[in-house]
Amino acid sequence: MHESKAYEPNVDIDSPNRNIAPISSEINESKKLVVGGCQLSELAKKYGTPLYVLDELSLRTACKTYISSLNKHYPGKSLPLFASKANSSLAICAVISSEGFGLDAVSEGELLTAINGGVKEKDIVFHGNNKSQDELNFAYSNNVTIVLDNYHDIELLKNIASDNKPAKLMLRFTPGIECHTHEYIRTGHLDSKFGFDPDELKSILEELKTYKWANLTGLHAHIGSQIFEVQPHIDLAGVMADALKLAKEIGHPVVDLNLGGGLGIKYVQEDNPPSIEKWVEIISKAVVNACRERNLDLPRLMCEPGRSLVANSGLTIYKIGAKKVVPGVRTYLSVDGGMSDNPRPITYQSLYSACLVDKPMNTNFEKVTIAGKHCESGDVLLKDFLLPSCESGDFLAVFGTGAYNYSMSSNYNRIPRPATIIVGKGLAELTQRRELPEDLLQLDVLPDRFIPKN
Numbered sequence: 001m002h003e004s005k006a007y008e009p010n011v012d013i014d015s016p017n018r019n020i021a022p023i024s025s026e027i028n029e030s031k032k033l034v035v036g037g038c039q040l041s042e043l044a045k046k047y048g049t050p051l052y053v054l055d056e057l058s059l060r061t062a063c064k065t066y067i068s069s070l071n072k073h074y075p076g077k078s079l080p081l082f083a084s085k086a087n088s089s090l091a092i093c094a095v096i097s098s099e100g101f102g103l104d105a106v107s108e109g110e111l112l113t114a115i116n117g118g119v120k121e122k123d124i125v126f127h128g129n130n131k132s133q134d135e136l137n138f139a140y141s142n143n144v145t146i147v148l149d150n151y152h153d154i155e156l157l158k159n160i161a162s163d164n165k166p167a168k169l170m171l172r173f174t175p176g177i178e179c180h181t182h183e184y185i186r187t188g189h190l191d192s193k194f195g196f197d198p199d200e201l202k203s204i205l206e207e208l209k210t211y212k213w214a215n216l217t218g219l220h221a222h223i224g225s226q227i228f229e230v231q232p233h234i235d236l237a238g239v240m241a242d243a244l245k246l247a248k249e250i251g252h253p254v255v256d257l258n259l260g261g262g263l264g265i266k267y268v269q270e271d272n273p274p275s276i277e278k279w280v281e282i283i284s285k286a287v288v289n290a291c292r293e294r295n296l297d298l299p300r301l302m303c304e305p306g307r308s309l310v311a312n313s314g315l316t317i318y319k320i321g322a323k324k325v326v327p328g329v330r331t332y333l334s335v336d337g338g339m340s341d342n343p344r345p346i347t348y349q350s351l352y353s354a355c356l357v358d359k360p361m362n363t364n365f366e367k368v369t370i371a372g373k374h375c376e377s378g379d380v381l382l383k384d385f386l387l388p389s390c391e392s393g394d395f396l397a398v399f400g401t402g403a404y405n406y407s408m409s410s411n412y413n414r415i416p417r418p419a420t421i422i423v424g425k426g427l428a429e430l431t432q433r434r435e436l437p438e439d440l441l442q443l444d445v446l447p448d449r450f451i452p453k454n
């Protein structure tokens with residue numbers, strides 16, 4: 001069973017990924033849960049539920065720790081990029097760019113959000129295993145670095161890039177490294193849809209050398225997500241340094257080495273990810289050693305954290321509604337959201353931690369299953385979870401929802417997306433307004449012939 005000890009105080013305030021709750025969370029004198037100086041039940045009443053809450057201090061701390069750790073442990077230049085697939089919004093882009101981060105985007109929508117959120121084009125890399133011509137046109141005309149994933153990218157780029165304005169490129173390849181994470185979120189093993197096969201590396205590098213429109217400045221690989229081991233990234237540094245040497249020998253002006261993202265976070269008590277500083281130290285040393293062994297100048301080191309930057313800044317507040325007791329089997333408590341705002345449990349069997357926002361320290365536990373409101377039996381957010389006794393109308397906080405929740409949300413059952421607010425120093429500000437049922441009709445078109453005549 002998935003045990004809970006109610007609210008868990010923070011253990012490592014420099015590395016938000018090692019705490020379940022945002023690092024600014026505390027219990028006030030009325031014994032209620034406060035994040036960013038705001039009492040969560042007050043936010044729920046003011047903004048409605050479900051509500052995504054993002055703690056500015058956690059997000060900024062994670063950014064600062066990545067940057068200070070790179071400065072401390074990597075003797076060359078570096079640029080961390082936020083993998084915006086984890087949570088793309090104008091406000092987050094503004095925060096991460098103000099902290100000195102660049103950004104990884106995988107669609108025109110993410111590119112547009114980044115540029116409008118203030119991320120400098122030169123600090124954006126554009127990924128994707130099936131980029132469209134329109135997306136490539138947009139990236140190229142905005143001087144964004146394009147990560148070549150396959151030959152299709154090259155064919156489409158030939159239509160737009162010119163010898164007098166070469167496209168700035170990185171090359172993504174599959175490093176053939178296995179890591180222990182859910183098979184859906186592994187990308188570095190050989191059977192992956194992403195990147196060039198390592199056997200193709202030499203021929204693709206030689207081919208690119210013949211194109212004056214192609215300015216290859218870096219190499220990229222990403223091995224997967226929610227990884228707790230460090231050895232795969234140490235191995236990756238060696239594989240990438242070999243590729244860097246090869247690219248240089250072929251004559252490419254490669255200066256950037258991008259090791260992707262992947263650092264895991266703490267969703268539940270048993271999770272014990274490395275700290276951001278430890279992870280950065282390990283990848284930095286691995287790249288330095290690998291380059292030294294091959295007599296290579298140090299590249300600019302890039303990494304692409306998504307989850308470890310934003311997940312633990314976020315939580316979702318729900319209101320508890322219906323209770324159903326199946327005698328001798330299970331007690332279901334239903335909340336006012338579910339798989340449309342958090343598809344991770346139904347997709348990856350992901351575990352979460354939760355607490356009652358106004359009774360975070362109560363210990364009169366009951367075993368309950370927190371179900372969503374969707375028409376789907378598997379729409380369960382927390383199964384057989386120990387929660388203090390509660391009643392309909394109580395607010396529940398589910399932690400660690402700052403990554404891959406809003407960005408993977410849907411309107412299944414025509415349920416509007418929740419609002420997002422950012423909190424800090426007692427201030428709460430709306431960063432994404434709640435969708436309304438009427439918003440969901442905006443894209444529908446009813447052909448005239450379907451309109452009833454009388």
Ligand SMILES: Cc1ncc(COP(=O)(O)O)c(C=O)c1O
Binds near residue numbers: 104
């Ligand atoms: C290319 C690439 N970079 C970065 C990331 C971010 O990974 P994470 O959120 O695990 O840091 C991903 C997602 O797995 C990815 O596919």
Ligand SMILES: N[C@@H](CCCC[NH3+])C(=O)O
Binds near residue numbers: 344
């Ligand atoms: N969406 C996944 C991670 C995939 C990362 C992107 N390559 C998750 O929620 O865990």
